[in-house]
Amino acid sequence: MHKLLVKLSSSSSSFSSNPLRHSKNQRFILPLLPSSITSNPFTASGSPPRPSIPANRFISRFGYPCSADLFRKSPTLCSNSTTFGVIWSSRCISSEAGRESIEYDVLIVGAGPAGLSAAIRLKQLCQQNNIDLSVCVVEKGAEVGAHIISGNVFEPLALDELLPHWRQQQAPIEIPASSDKFWFLTKDRAISLPSPFDNKGNYVISLSQLVRWLGGKAEELGTEIYPGFSASEVLYDASDKVVGIATRDMGISKDGSKKENFQPGVDIKGRVTLFAEGCRGSLSEKIIKKYKLREEVNAQHQTYALGIKEVWEIDESKHNPGEVVHTLGWPLDPKTYGGSFLYHMNDRQIALGLVVALNYKNPFLNPYEEFQKLKHHPAIKRVLEGGTVLQYGARTLNEGGFQSIPYPVFPGGAIIGCSAGFLNVPKIKGTHTAMKSGMLAAEAAFGALHEGLNMNTYWDNLRDSWVWKELYAARNYRPAFEYGLLPGLAVSAMEHYVLKGKVPFTLKHGKADHEATDLARKCTPIEYPKPDGVLSFDVPTSLYRSNTNHDHDQPSHLRLKDPKIPEKLNFPEYAAPESRYCPARVYEYVEDEEGKPKLQINAQNCLHCKACDIKDPKQNIEWTVPEGGGGPAYSLM
Amino acid sequence: MKILVAVKRVVDYAVKIRVKPDKTGVDTQNVKMSMNPFCEIALEEALRIKEAGFAKEVVAVSIGPSQCVDTLRTGLAMGADRGIHVEANSSFLPLTIAKILRSLAEVENPGLIFLGKQAIDDDCNQTGQMVAALLGWPQATFASKVVLDNDKHVATVDREVDGGLETLSVDLPAVITTDLRLNQPRYATLPNIMKAKSKPIKKMTLEDLKVDIKSDIEIVEVTEPPKRKSGVIVSSVDELIDKLKNEAHVV
Numbered sequence: 083m084h085k086l087l088v089k090l091s092s093s094s095s096s097f098s099s100n101p102l103r104h105s106k107n108q109r110f111i112l113p114l115l116p117s118s119i120t121s122n123p124f125t126a127s128g129s130p131p132r133p134s135i136p137a138n139r140f141i142s143r144f145g146y147p148c149s150a151d152l153f154r155k156s157p158t159l160c161s162n163s164t165t166f167g168v169i170w171s172s173r174c175i176s177s178e179a180g181r182e183s184i185e186y187d188v189l190i191v192g193a194g195p196a197g198l199s200a201a202i203r204l205k206q207l208c209q210q211n212n213i214d215l216s217v218c219v220v221e222k223g224a225e226v227g228a229h230i231i232s233g234n235v236f237e238p239l240a241l242d243e244l245l246p247h248w249r250q251q252q253a254p255i256e257i258p259a260s261s262d263k264f265w266f267l268t269k270d271r272a273i274s275l276p277s278p279f280d281n282k283g284n285y286v287i288s289l290s291q292l293v294r295w296l297g298g299k300a301e302e303l304g305t306e307i308y309p310g311f312s313a314s315e316v317l318y319d320a321s322d323k324v325v326g327i328a329t330r331d332m333g334i335s336k337d338g339s340k341k342e343n344f345q346p347g348v349d350i351k352g353r354v355t356l357f358a359e360g361c362r363g364s365l366s367e368k369i370i371k372k373y374k375l376r377e378e379v380n381a382q383h384q385t386y387a388l389g390i391k392e393v394w395e396i397d398e399s400k401h402n403p404g405e406v407v408h409t410l411g412w413p414l415d416p417k418t419y420g421g422s423f424l425y426h427m428n429d430r431q432i433a434l435g436l437v438v439a440l441n442y443k444n445p446f447l448n449p450y451e452e453f454q455k456l457k458h459h460p461a462i463k464r465v466l467e468g469g470t471v472l473q474y475g476a477r478t479l480n481e482g483g484f485q486s487i488p489y490p491v492f493p494g495g496a497i498i499g500c501s502a503g504f505l506n507v508p509k510i511k512g513t514h515t516a517m518k519s520g521m522l523a524a525e526a527a528f529g530a531l532h533e534g535l536n537m538n539t540y541w542d543n544l545r546d547s548w549v550w551k552e553l554y555a556a557r558n559y560r561p562a563f564e565y566g567l568l569p570g571l572a573v574s575a576m577e578h579y580v581l582k583g584k585v586p587f588t589l590k591h592g593k594a595d596h597e598a599t600d601l602a603r604k605c606t607p608i609e610y611p612k613p614d615g616v617l618s619f620d621v622p623t624s625l626y627r628s629n630t631n632h633d634h635d636q637p638s639h640l641r642l643k644d645p646k647i648p649e650k651l652n653f654p655e656y657a658a659p660e661s662r663y664c665p666a667r668v669y670e671y672v673e674d675e676e677g678k679p680k681l682q683i684n685a686q687n688c689l690h691c692k693a694c695d696i697k698d699p700k701q702n703i704e705w706t707v708p709e710g711g712g713g714p715a716y717s718l719m
Numbered sequence: 720m721k722i723l724v725a726v727k728r729v730v731d732y733a734v735k736i737r738v739k740p741d742k743t744g745v746d747t748q749n750v751k752m753s754m755n756p757f758c759e760i761a762l763e764e765a766l767r768i769k770e771a772g773f774a775k776e777v778v779a780v781s782i783g784p785s786q787c788v789d790t791l792r793t794g795l796a797m798g799a800d801r802g803i804h805v806e807a808n809s810s811f812l813p814l815t816i817a818k819i820l821r822s823l824a825e826v827e828n829p830g831l832i833f834l835g836k837q838a839i840d841d842d843c844n845q846t847g848q849m850v851a852a853l854l855g856w857p858q859a860t861f862a863s864k865v866v867l868d869n870d871k872h873v874a875t876v877d878r879e880v881d882g883g884l885e886t887l888s889v890d891l892p893a894v895i896t897t898d899l900r901l902n903q904p905r906y907a908t909l910p911n912i913m914k915a916k917s918k919p920i921k922k923m924t925l926e927d928l929k930v931d932i933k934s935d936i937e938i939v940e941v942t943e944p945p946k947r948k949s950g951v952i953v954s955s956v957d958e959l960i961d962k963l964k965n966e967a968h969v970v
Contacts, residue, residue: 182910224731225751291749308909332906341903348909472737629751631733715734717749 181328182348186218186306188527189326189352189495191313191365193221194230195289195513196499197358198296198305199244200520200527205303207528215531217305218350220329222312222690224711226297229360229690231391231475231719232289232513233423233433235259235281235406239548240517245299254291257428259284260404265461267412267422272461278508278578281406286425288393288433289513290716312707316365317349324494326351327365332709335635354527354537355495358520361386361478362692364705366501375488375497383594384482384503385560387420388693390453390665391435391476392624393427393718396469401430408510413455416567418442419560422456423510424465431472431718432465437510439481439563440663440697441598444605448662450476451610454618458611466617473718474627476665476691479512480505484557485591490519490544491537498523506552508559508574515549522547555583564592599699602657621667630666630689632712638685639708640668640694647702648681656699663693689714720774720830720891722765724799725820726758726781728790729840742940745840754790757835759797759904761897764865765833766798766905773867776800778827782807782819788920795915796907802920803827805928815932817849822928824854829892831874836861836896847896857889860896867891 188204190197201217208215223229236255241248248255259281265272297307314330326349333344357366362384370376376383407424414420419439426432436453456462480486480503487504490497498519505512526540544550559577563570577583592598613619632639642648652658653671658679660669666687671679690713695705730736730745731753739746754762765777779794780803781787791802805819824832837844851858859865859876863884866875878885879898889895907915925932953959963970 182908184909184913224753228751306913308912310907311909329909343903343905345906345908350909470737626735629731629734715731715751717751 181346183351184218184348185326185351185353187215187352187531188217188354188356188524189350190217190219190356190358191327192358192360192363192499192501193219193223193226193293193297193307193309194358194360194499194516195293195296196501196516196520197221197356198226198293198300198520199240199517200356200358200498200524201300201305201307202244202296202303203521203524204528205300205305207525207532209303211528211532213532214304215528218352219300219305219307220311220313220327220350221307221309222707222710223309223713224715225294225309226307227290227294227717228309228715229713230290230293231389231477231714231716233389233391233425233435233510234287234289234292234513235425235511236285236287236289236292237283237509237511237514238285240514240521244517244521251299252295254295255285255287257286257403257426259286259406260402261406263405263407265407265409265411267409267459267461269412270460272409272459277408278574279406279408286404286406286427286433288427288718290719310711311348312710313350313359313365314347314707316368317351318494322493324355324369324492326355330707330709334637336637338637341635352495353531356520356523356527357495357497357501358499358516359501361480361500361503362695362705363497363501364692364695364707366497367695369492369497370488373492375490375492376486378489379487381488382482382485382591384480384486385439385441385591386478386595386693386696387437387439387481388449388476388478388663388665388691389435389437390450391433391474391719392471392627393473394432394434394466394469394471395430396432396465397467398430400465400468401432402426403428410567410571412459413452414438418444418447419563419567419570422453422462424462432469433719434462434466437479440478440595440693441592443598443600444608445599445602445656445659446605446607446662448608448610450621450624450665451608454613455611457617463617471619471624471627473629473716474624475714475716475719476689476693478692478696481507481560482591483507483560484553485561485588487553489541490523491541496523496526496537496540504549504553506556508556508578509552515552518547518549519544522549557583558585558587558589561589561591564589595696596699596701599656599659599697601655607657621665625666625687625689628666628689629715630687630713631715632686632688632708634686636709638683639706640683640685640688641704641706642681643702643704644700647700649679651700652698652702653679653681660694660698660703663697665689665691665693669694688712721776721778721827722768722774722831722833723820723824723827723829724758724762724765724777724779724794724833725816725846726762726779726790726794727755727835727838727840728752728781728783728787729755729838732756732839738941738943742942744938744941752786752790754793755835755838755840757837757839757897757899759835760899760901761833761835761895762794762797762799763902763904764862764895764897765831767902768831768865768867769798771867774830778803778829780805780820780823782811782816784808791920792912792915793907795918795920796912797905798911799918801918803923804920805923805925807925807932811932812934812936813843813845813849815930815934816846817853818930818932819925819928820846820850821853822930823923824850826928831891832856832894834894834896836898847894851894854892854894856893858894858896859887859889861898862895863898863900865895865901 262277262279264275264277311329313327315328317326319325328349329347331347333341335341405426410421422436424434438449490502499516504515522543523540529535530537562573666689668687670682672682674680694703731751736745777799779799782805834847861879862876863879864877
């Protein structure tokens, strides 16, 4: 194990600088360790979760400054923004310079598992305490659930806490996981390996359907949910505190002029704003950068994977509800981390997908085409034959785990769910932790609004919860694969059967995903077979099945920071990776009048997966929200 | 003057549809539904007429299951004053819808009835015409421009017909069905969506309207169009003529 990148945590000048993360200095023993921290001498301020030492906390820098006036109301034209009252009266609408402004007690951006769990928890706390807080959820999809896509083998841990009677409330959670298979694929064979997963007690579901159900529950409790509105800007007050968001103007033409049906966006303000935009949320990323939330806790950068998924309706005879299959190996090469999943849902439907880590080196890699190859593998093909594809979609997901969690509280609110990054990579589950983070943030927000407490209680409670414990135990699986497939598997086996995360070191992630791409001239191009139209398809056919659409006459929501870089760098040096990793064929190089390649952005195709924002070598592509209501319309994903 | 606008809840235009395995119809379970685009245009025109001062009230009506209320809420958010939901658990063909709208018109007494020219799920293009016939009112279909005179007695409508544009003058009350180029529907803004929650939607049943829903048409089977076969390249004119004569039977 000579080249193992192990950096032991150390404190630099004082213990107060940061809790769990390794800093740049390396020291092996810390003589000044307070004895209250676990007896392991190698963990300095990087101590594992507190359950073993309930009375003592490791020292952390409490809160971000301005705790006292964290919730001082920002100046508005309306004087009555108290928390009591009926929906209409507890809000005030004011107009400043042509933009309307609506105020709520809590504003949640994103109606996903985290956002809706936060809304439900808030309303439950209101009911228990006999007060009312106005809660608004804005969602860029045309419907709640339209932009939700996930494997999904659901662990009901958080749901049991949130809505303990879900089983009697027609929740779309019906198929218990019945078997856990794990295959190592070669080109022709599927070698059964002992499964590292234990999904007993979990359910095979469609997360889009579950989120729709959660949306219904949230509305029943009095949450206002507004799908079809995309949050395009964060609003700050004079003291640089977040006071809300502005929705995107609608009705602007491609050239920037106002169309006949132009509608300016609306300012939606919240005394607390929770960002629940999912992985690589556009506004969340801005907030993390602005308040330096990663540096705050010495977190590493986030790492990502791209998941591409289809839901098939298959032959009754091949359908086995509850069967859970995961694979490793083919079609990905040993240096590229990733694998596939095949889950049997109900109604003869199966979920099939391929997840490819975005730190792959070869710019010629095309995750979509790899997925098409996968479907031709004999073990997969025999399940699909005779079936039809119902839906297609793609989305990036977090793989950074514990090491990449930023400090999730900022002046004016907090970040919850995958926007912060609580996905448990070895389990490949992020729904339960996202929901729990939403619930904890809701409790902290309630405390802040009702009892004058500080939002930092969210961070403290997070670290006290099973989310932290789980992510800490899982932290070394993914980084071990930096050394290759076999070392990664070896470490995974060790972690799973022996160590269970109880090691004194925390492995670090390698380079950021966009930096990991090698130059094209150093890599071999990959030849992908043509689609056969039965099992494998071309991108337009698949895209049609995602029901994605945007109004074509709007400015492209994909912004190039420097418009010359694609032709000057991406195309010659990296062989145009964006034309390969985008699962929606948004980026295409066409010949201009002089025969030179020119980047054409088909923004209308966008699936909102955020792969381009992550993987562009120079981070030149910025994903921003298009007009609300556009994007995919997932219902079975 | 009151304007009645009929709106239909249909499968969203961007959704890929598929036929149910039992061939009884298109699968609408777990599929995104929206207001028919032509109905949006109809509602927009009614709202513009009201904003120009020619009408006092715009009433949106939808016929179908309880989810139609969502479509009506969208209509209210665009600016309609109130909604009427006629409960119906099965989908009806145009004649039945026309009979329902006739009954409603006799109750509401609108000066104008606006409909979309056709629904994008069945593409019938019949309902507006049938309503006009049942009521005995003049009709102007495929409207691409509607102008009311000051006394609200006559509407001048440009129609998009196969040969070009035709201008009709219709006496009110009349039925107008809208075509694509009439206007660009407005977006429902967030404050309007909030206000729409408190606008009334009246529920009515088919018994209330005394409509006989017995239909003379029965849908026997719904199938996907046959898969397009690939083309064939012929090597000579003789071969082409032979194929046209013996395989395609067109010469």
